Amino acid sequence: MILPGGTVGVLGGGQLGRMMALAARRMGYRIVVLDPSASCPTAQVSDDVVVGALTDVEAAKQLAKKVDVITLDTEHVPADVLDQLEAITPVRPAASVLRTIQDRQTQKQFLDKLGMPQAKWAPCEDVDKALGVVGRPAIVKVRRAGYDGKGQIRIEPGADAKAEFAKLKGEPAVAEALVPFAREISVILARGMRGEIAIYPLAENVHRRHILHTTRAPAPISAQGKKRAEEIGLTVAEALGHVGVIAVEMFELPDGTLLVNEIAPRTHNSGHYTYGACATTQFEQHVRAVCGLPLGDPRALTGAVMVNLIGDLWRDGAPPWRAVLERPEARLHLYGKDAPAPGRKMGHVVLLDDDTDRALATAEQMITALTPP
Ligand SMILES: Nc1ncnc2c1ncn2[C@@H]1O[C@H](COP(=O)(O)OP(=O)(O)OP(=O)(O)O)[C@@H](O)[C@H]1O
Ligand SMILES: [Mg+2]
Incomplete structure (x- = not known):
């Protein structure tokens, strides 16, 4: 310890x-x-x-x-x-965990072997062959080093697949069927050194331009869906022998079926709401897990919505923070990044509100107020 x-x-x-x-x-x-x-x-x-x-x-x-x-x-x-x-x-987590996760193809093979549900996928050395397996529309993703949708291309039914694929410049890639999801969710949990587990309230995520836009917690999902999502998260964390916080991103289909999108063996953007909303933040929890301390209480003290602040908001200089600071339920987080490039995550706001529909509406109003004209 x-x-x-x-x-x-x-x-x-x-x-x-x-x-x-x-x-x-x-x-x-x-x-x-x-x-x-x-x-x-x-x-x-x-x-x-x-x-x-x-x-x-x-x-x-x-x-x-x-x-x-x-x-x-x-x-x-x-x-x-x-x-x-x-x-x-x-x-912590160990090299073996990272080896399984950091290559999308190895990660998908691991999930298949575990019997975890996923979108149809195929290795993508020959794009036509891969699309023959997954169909169209498809998303082709580089195997390594992608984030925030970087290194991903979408191939539409009528598109010239070879020309689109060439945009990835020969990087090794995998192809996935485009999932017509009803909703995206993530399970965030911590696994300690003795295998103990603490699961956070399920998060519902909305992406814009492949970047996380908002998270709402708890996700408005059926008790059965929640149970299934937690089982998937647990199974993955156990099978990896993970220590620390881990996030499993999932798609929920209109009929309630869950598909695993990807695994992040670390704290996660969709867990930022835990800072303020939960008894123990994901960040303290991660420290506790990797230091071998007992895990903290993951219980939510309130409902919450997190909204990301993307570099585009800085186009005309620092955004007018008053729109955030004047709201008592809003907590501003800025990361101290010097170059606010478009698409870059610069900070986020957590809105502490048991009425998460209201908080989502507030988040949109706030982003509108922060957006340069
Ligand atoms: N097969 C798919 N079908 C439908 N939407 C998808 C698919 N794959 C990815 N997306 C959309 O793009 C988003 C980002 O994809 P993914 O999680 O694979 O990328 P990433 O670059 O690892 O992003 P991050 O690190 O920010 O999670 C997903 O959350 C989802 O909204
Ligand atoms: Mg992702």
Whole structure:
């Protein structure tokens, strides 16, 4: 058990690392982060930073020597790097978990083997052959390093598949059938070192331009759907032998069937609502899990809606924050990123409200007020 006063190392210095670092430091832990930028969102709130790429084994080893446990802000740290760190200090989640997840094809094979329901998929070396399996419309996704819909193309029934596929520039890819979902949900849970589990209220997610737009919790889903979603999340976490927070993204079909979209072995954007809405935030929970502490209470204290703040809102400079700050139920989170590029996640707002329909409407009004004319 790594008690407060100990040091947690984080590979990757994005917003997830930042919010985890804030939670960890509140509990008395020290934080050291590895990132290419000394002023990344996590480094701004850390005790120490090692500057280096996430593929830089020597830099990662330097971090490993300074900490009691290593965890991750992103699943895109090469598993081979993690293997080498495991010889120096515990890595949680383990290299083996990352190896299963970070390649979409390996992840899909793992889910098939577990008997988890998924959209029809096929390896995509030859795009025509792959579309022969999954049909059209289809989505082709690069196997590695995608996020926020990056590295994905949609192939419509009438499209020139070869020309579309060429946009991925020969990156290894998988093809998936387009899912006519009624709703997207995610299960966020934590698994501790002794296999103990804490499951958060189910989240309902709406994406815009392939980027998460809003999360509502609890998701308005049947008791049976909730039970099934939780079972899927649990099965995946157990089979991976995961330690830490994990998110399983799912599609719900109009008839209630659930399909797994993807697994994120870390804290997740759709779990940001837990900060404020739940007794234990996903970030504290992750620290507890990877340090071997007992897990905290995941219970919701209120309903909530989270809305992401995307770089487009900064087109004319900083948005008029009054629209957020004047609402007593709104909590503003900004990540300290210097370059507000379009499509980049810059922050989010959590609205604490048991009436989540009302909160969703408020979120839209707020985004309208923050959007440049
Ligand atoms: N097969 C599919 N059918 C329908 N919609 C899809 C499909 N795959 C992806 N999408 C849509 O695109 C979104 C992003 O896809 P996915 O989760 O695969 O991408 P990602 O780049 O890993 O994103 P992130 O890391 O932000 O979750 C999904 O949440 C969903 O809205
Ligand atoms: Mg996703």
